[in-house]
Amino acid sequence: MSRRCFISGKEVLFGHNVSHSNRKTQKKFRPNLQKVSLMSFALGCKVQVRISTAALRSIEHNGGIDSYLISSRNSTLSKEALDFKKRILKVMSSSNSEAPSLI
Template sequence: MARVCEVTGKKPMSGNNVSHANNKTKRRFLPNLQRRKFWVESQSRWINLRLSNAALRTIDKNGIDSVIAKMRSEGKSV
């Protein structure tokens, strides 16, 4: 399964580990993904999402219904 947030679309980034001697080796920065289950009152059902921590904060601020509506308008299936 891909490490991608279903709401924000955050993906792993690449960068460098830099040692004290300034040697550089490649590394990956992974998003902080969480599995969460939400009760959607308007649809009377549970939905499971794999979200970043930033997406959880967005849901807390705007509500799950508005986030789902925005995802559907972008063409994502929920």
């Protein structure tokens, strides 16, 4: 399993530890990934994903994964998140067309 965030696409970065004598040694900067289950109300199921803690805070701030994905730009999402967003929009558009009118 790769160390990559499902939502934001954050992944491992490489750099150097620099000592006082200016010697450089390799270092990996790993994202803080957590495995969480998020409820998708549009799809009616739980989705288990590995996301960064920053993305989790953003999802909770927006009121759930459905509203977060709908309100976010496509350029900021990873490929997997774009596919998930398309599934949510497809279900929401079909449920709106099947809703009975009150007139």
